[in-house]
Amino acid sequence: MTEFTYRLGQKRNIVTALPGPRSSALDTRRRRAVAAGVGSAVPIYAADADGGVIVDVDGNSLIDLGSGIAVTSVGASNAAVAAAVAEQARHFTHTCFMVSPYEGYVRVAEKLAELTPGCQDKRSVLFNSGAEAVENAVKVARLATGKPAVVAFDHAYHGRTNLTMALTAKTMPYKSHFGPFAPEIYRMPTSYPYRDGLSGTEAAARAISQIEKQIGTDSVAAIIIEPIQGEGGFIVPAPGFLPALAQWASQNNVVFIADEVQTGFARTGSWFASEAEDVVPDIITMAKGIAGGMPLAAITGRADLLDAVHTGGLGGTYGGNPVACAAAIATLDVMHAWDLPARAREIEAVVKPRLSALAEELDAVGEVRGRGGMLAIELVRPGTTDPDPELTKRVVAEAFSRGVILLACGTYGNVIRLLPPLVIGDELLDDGITVLEDVLRTTARV
Numbered sequence: 322m323t324e325f326t327y328r329l330g331q332k333r334n335i336v337t338a339l340p341g342p343r344s345s346a347l348d349t350r351r352r353r354a355v356a357a358g359v360g361s362a363v364p365i366y367a368a369d370a371d372g373g374v375i376v377d378v379d380g381n382s383l384i385d386l387g388s389g390i391a392v393t394s395v396g397a398s399n400a401a402v403a404a405a406v407a408e409q410a411r412h413f414t415h416t417c418f419m420v421s422p423y424e425g426y427v428r429v430a431e432k433l434a435e436l437t438p439g440c441q442d443k444r445s446v447l448f449n450s451g452a453e454a455v456e457n458a459v460k461v462a463r464l465a466t467g468k469p470a471v472v473a474f475d476h477a478y479h480g481r482t483n484l485t486m487a488l489t490a491k492t493m494p495y496k497s498h499f500g501p502f503a504p505e506i507y508r509m510p511t512s513y514p515y516r517d518g519l520s521g522t523e524a525a526a527r528a529i530s531q532i533e534k535q536i537g538t539d540s541v542a543a544i545i546i547e548p549i550q551g552e553g554g555f556i557v558p559a560p561g562f563l564p565a566l567a568q569w570a571s572q573n574n575v576v577f578i579a580d581e582v583q584t585g586f587a588r589t590g591s592w593f594a595s596e597a598e599d600v601v602p603d604i605i606t607m608a609k610g611i612a613g614g615m616p617l618a619a620i621t622g623r624a625d626l627l628d629a630v631h632t633g634g635l636g637g638t639y640g641g642n643p644v645a646c647a648a649a650i651a652t653l654d655v656m657h658a659w660d661l662p663a664r665a666r667e668i669e670a671v672v673k674p675r676l677s678a679l680a681e682e683l684d685a686v687g688e689v690r691g692r693g694g695m696l697a698i699e700l701v702r703p704g705t706t707d708p709d710p711e712l713t714k715r716v717v718a719e720a721f722s723r724g725v726i727l728l729a730c731g732t733y734g735n736v737i738r739l740l741p742p743l744v745i746g747d748e749l750l751d752d753g754i755t756v757l758e759d760v761l762r763t764t765a766r767v
């Protein structure tokens with residue numbers, strides 16, 4: 322393992338009840354000022370964070386197994402990223418790339434062309450959020466193909482804006498009462514081996530047949546899919562599913578968009594999850610891990626598709642903000658220097674066998690799955706495959722009370738996902754997983 326350097330001590334240390342008095346006081350202020358529609362996974366307020374720990378305003382150090390939803394892979398205050406941000410902010414925080422451009426944007430686009438799968442000629446555009454990247458990938462696909470329809474999948478998550486809500490599968494909490502939604506979005510069955518028992522080829526044939534029958538290839542501009550579905554439950558499709566869809570897309574003038582907002586940037590043990598099956602997406606959407614916590618997103622894709630758009634057709638005031646670009650350049654350098662794809666594989670090698678042993682021991686653990694630093698357990702009622710969201714909530718709450726931040730996910734709310742910062746040290750990771758094991762053993766048996 323690379324020797325990572327940290328600013329804060331990497332130890333779990335709980336010194337008050339959780340939440341402590343300062344967090345509780347802030348929560349009272351929050352309820353009077355912040356809209357109720359915004360939720361938080363844990364009720365502690367952050368004061369500091371580094372490596373694998375979040376320190377709250379009461380002085381508690383918690384183990385972070387969520388990375389702010391797969392964002393802080395290099396740590397939440399990586400020294401190189403913080404220095405790059407400070408240096409860029411000293412010179413200029415903004416000019417707007419659409420007004421007077423700057424090198425950082427170009428450098429990020431060059432790096433994305435190098436890092437993303439495939440050696441075809443590529444172009445990139447930078448944005449602020451994952452949803453914005455997805456919206457723009459769809460804009461490009463529609464313009465380049467001259468076709469209207471977009472195919473998304475069961476269990477998909479692509480964002481909370483109007484178009485991306487339409488692409489997202491789950492109604493609560495993301496869509497309920499927020500419609501009407503963008504038109505020309507069609508949902509197809511995905512590959513969910515634990516629940517459908519199909520091979521990748523069978524699942525792809527099922528989806529393709531429905532696309533051809535219900536929409537028609539002459540109407541389909543794009544297929545958008547997460548190579549491992551994130552919010553929907555860390556669903557890893559059966560081998561062969563993604564390559565079959567990508568091949569069908571390329572044969573039918575359909576743009577294959579891989580949404581790698583959550584799976585990207587070393588998270589799954591390679592730079593992008595598409596690489597695991599040698600899939601070369603026509604367009605790839607990215608955000609989250611790209612810039613060490615600064616808001617930046619991107620689309621990178623085939624030059625002929627991206628350059629089909631008229632000048633002025635793509636952009637936005639803040640897209641590719643210079644401070645965020647500086648953070649991205651530093652983040653990608655750190656990822657290379659510390660070989661974080663290899664670290665993600667190490668995390669899998671350490672954690673997955675322990676989770677698999679739990680699955681053997683406890684009937685409530687239906688499946689263990691995932692890749693690299695993106696791992697999950699799906700919890701079910703013993704003896705069935707019926708989802709157990711109540712148990713999931715209890716496990717997450719109990720782990721939190723012991724100082725470990727875990728995030729749940731899944732269409733049925735019954736998946737516990739592990740997304741540690743990739744720079745988490747072995748001891749802290751071991752402590753976090755030991756807590757998860759203890760909590761599961763005690764909670765799943767009652």
Ligand code: PLZ
Binds near residue numbers: 451583
């Ligand atoms: N595509 C694959 O995972 C964001 C959302 C959390 P934004 N996932 C976390 C929540 O409840 O809002 C995501 C994703 C995939 C797109 C997005 C959207 O990215 O940066 O949140 O817009």
